[in-house]
Amino acid sequence: MNRFATIAATACALAAGPVIAQDAAVADHPPKAPYQKVSDLVKLPDFLPGIGQLYVDPATLPAGPFVAYDHDGRLVSTIYMIPISSMNADTGFDDLAAPGGNVDHVDIYYNAGHPGVEEPHEHIVLWHVPAADEASVAK
Amino acid sequence: MRRRTFLRGGSTLAAALAISPRCALAVPVADIAMDGRPDGSRVWFDPRGLLVRPGQTVRWTNRDSANSHTATAYAPENDDHPRRIPRGAAGFDSGYLLPGETFEVTLEVPGVYDYFCIPHELAGMVGRIVVAKPGSGGGFAGYPDQGLDPAILAGFAPVADILRQGAIPGREG
Numbered sequence: 001m002n003r004f005a006t007i008a009a010t011a012c013a014l015a016a017g018p019v020i021a022q023d024a025a026v027a028d029h030p031p032k033a034p035y036q037k038v039s040d041l042v043k044l045p046d047f048l049p050g051i052g053q054l055y056v057d058p059a060t061l062p063a064g065p066f067v068a069y070d071h072d073g074r075l076v077s078t079i080y081m082i083p084i085s086s087m088n089a090d091t092g093f094d095d096l097a098a099p100g101g102n103v104d105h106v107d108i109y110y111n112a113g114h115p116g117v118e119e120p121h122e123h124i125v126l127w128h129v130p131a132a133d134e135a136s137v138a139k
Numbered sequence: 140m141r142r143r144t145f146l147r148g149g150s151t152l153a154a155a156l157a158i159s160p161r162c163a164l165a166v167p168v169a170d171i172a173m174d175g176r177p178d179g180s181r182v183w184f185d186p187r188g189l190l191v192r193p194g195q196t197v198r199w200t201n202r203d204s205a206n207s208h209t210a211t212a213y214a215p216e217n218d219d220h221p222r223r224i225p226r227g228a229a230g231f232d233s234g235y236l237l238p239g240e241t242f243e244v245t246l247e248v249p250g251v252y253d254y255f256c257i258p259h260e261l262a263g264m265v266g267r268i269v270v271a272k273p274g275s276g277g278g279f280a281g282y283p284d285q286g287l288d289p290a291i292l293a294g295f296a297p298v299a300d301i302l303r304q305g306a307i308p309g310r311e312g
Binding site: 042043044045048049050051109110111112113114115118119120123 | 175177178179180181182204205206207234235237238257258259261262264
């Protein structure tokens with residue numbers, strides 16, 4: 001490769017931003033063990049409107065990460081669920097896994113609770129798809 | 140065709156009512172919806188306060204497409220919760236209801252029945268049913284705090300309001 005080609009390739013890479021590796025365990029649907037389908041672990045709908053089909057390694061509850069897929073089996077988001085009671089000076093969550101790869105944007109919102117994470121908590125959603133593609137898990 | 144079918148069904152119903160006074164006098168099932176915002180940020184029973192007659196059946200239906208809910212009586216047999224149902228009444232627990240699923244219970248003993256949703260109790264998803272004979276005037280009171288979280292206590296509609304209005308709507312927030 002000549003010098004110009006090398007510079008061009010480097011510039012393209014920088015313009016595109018760093019590529020964060022996706023954990024092979026979650027690349028395909030369904031994700032590999034230790035991930036399990038949430039609706040098999042607790043009584044929740046198999047497909048959650050606004051979220052998708054949800055998987056988690058039970059050992060990581062309640063924080064997660066949870067990984068969510070759309071109807072086509074595409075990984076759309078990684079979600080952390082942080083109990084409100086844990087948001088204080090004496091509690092922290094270090095080194096949470098981030099298996100989903102590149103993040104397009106982030107949503108953070110309150111959830112009143114559900115089976116699996118019964119107490120009120122925050123959903124921190126790392127979307128791996130553009131905002132427009134959130135529609136793929138809307139229903 | 141559809142209209143004709145409807146009319147035939149209607150005349151059949153009228154005939155059934157005419158020959159079955161028991162049916163005509165039947166007390167209707169009282170419905171309570173379990174509902175919530177699509178993102179799960181608020182959840183509620185609607186109505187959250189309800190007046191029914193002794194022997195009337197109450198039916199809960201999960202209308203929340205994104206969550207599971209329970210209708211669980213405040214009673215020691217339900218995870219050691221304080222008793223907030225009349226003496227002699229049995230505690231009930233629907234178990235988790237998925238969207239569209241229902242649970243029914245017939246309440247015979249007059250008094251005040253407080254209940255909650257297991258995964259959403261701490262979020263204040265609670266309800267209150269008053270069982271009273273028509274025109275009885277009530278004479279019922281609520282329950283002491285029993286150490287419950289203020290967010291829970293705030294969810295119980297006042298007994299006097301239920302007796303006066305019959306139903307207290309749930310809150311969307």
